[in-house]
Amino acid sequence: MTTLYYAPGACSIGIHFLLERLGLPYERRKVDIRSGENREPWFIALNPKAKVPTLQRDDGSVLTEFPVIAQHLAGMAPEKGMLPSDPELLLRAAELTDYLVATLHMQGFSRIFRPMKFAADPAGHAAVQEQGKAIVGEGLLVVERSLMPGGVLASTPSFADAALFYVLFWATDRVGMPVPAHCAERYAALKATAAARRVFEVEGIGK
Ligand SMILES: N[C@@H](CCC(=O)N[C@@H](CS)C(=O)NCC(=O)O)C(=O)O
Structure with a gap:
């Protein structure tokens, strides 16, 4: 299952919003960046950049960088019209x-x-x-x-x-x-x- 790693109120809220808007199935996992959880080994193993948003896809591969994640997700549900066809x-x-x-x-x-x-x-x-x-x-x-x-x-x-x-x-x-x-x-x-x-x-x- 697609998993969004996010921190409350961080920029990852934009990807969280997009996932909801597109109606895609996903799981979410909160990462406490205030306490430095994003620097713990388990998260670094997932995303060495230590940043949210981090998106783990169905096949286990990981996407980072907001613009790339956003465009990728819009392409997962083209019928929702968030990926311009023009x-x-x-x-x-x-x-x-x-x-x-x-x-x-x-x-x-x-x-x-x-x-x-x-x-x-x-x-x-x-x-x-x-x-x-x-x-x-x-x-x-x-x-x-x-x-x-x-x-x-x-x-x-x-x-x-x-x-x-x-x-x-x-x-x-x-x-x-x-x-x-x-x-x-x-x-x-x-x-x-x-x-x-x-x-x-x-x-x-x-x-
Ligand atoms: N270039 C990254 C920036 C992501 C970013 O800066 N995320 C912040 C939260 S808004 C973060 O994870 N900060 C944790 C830290 O720097 O320790 C992207 O486009 O996704």
């Missing part, structure tokens, strides 16, 4: 997913949530966090262009919604920062789904 839209969905993960998450939110990784001196943490918020704020303006009327993914559901879900969850419900109108609209629509309600409940998230 080659151009497929590229745009991959482009947006990569930008959300590699830039907004890794460059922006990493600075906000883990400033100690960027500045050893605690006195510098507030400045690092501000830098992170600026990266996320500017990034969301770029994302907004894809979602606004006439934007490349304005009316196209895709696996990029999995990345939009967690990035907008973090921006809105975790950091409490303002997000552009069409990003807010997309997040409201994603959050209103049964899939979102289910993952919030399973992961113990109040909002």
Whole structure:
């Protein structure tokens, strides 16, 4: 059985959301990254990168990296329409997913949530966090262009919604920062789904 290794409220919530949205059969296994369970031998044997999301497939093989996992899962249930059949839209969905993960998450939110990784001196943490918020704020303006009327993914559901879900969850419900109108609209629509309600409940998230 496909197994998702996740940590509550981490970026893996986007893959958790996608699995629910696609209605695929899967099992989930919580990994306590706060206590360092992701560095325990059993998890390193599965994913030497020590990161969630980690997806173990039916045949036992393991997939890592959010954009790859998201695209793979969308392809497992093509009838659900999360893997655009138009080659151009497929590229745009991959482009947006990569930008959300590699830039907004890794460059922006990493600075906000883990400033100690960027500045050893605690006195510098507030400045690092501000830098992170600026990266996320500017990034969301770029994302907004894809979602606004006439934007490349304005009316196209895709696996990029999995990345939009967690990035907008973090921006809105975790950091409490303002997000552009069409990003807010997309997040409201994603959050209103049964899939979102289910993952919030399973992961113990109040909002
Ligand atoms: N490039 C990875 C990033 C995944 C990642 O950073 N996951 C975080 C949680 S949001 C994690 O597992 N952190 C644990 C750690 O670094 O100890 C991906 O796309 O999946």
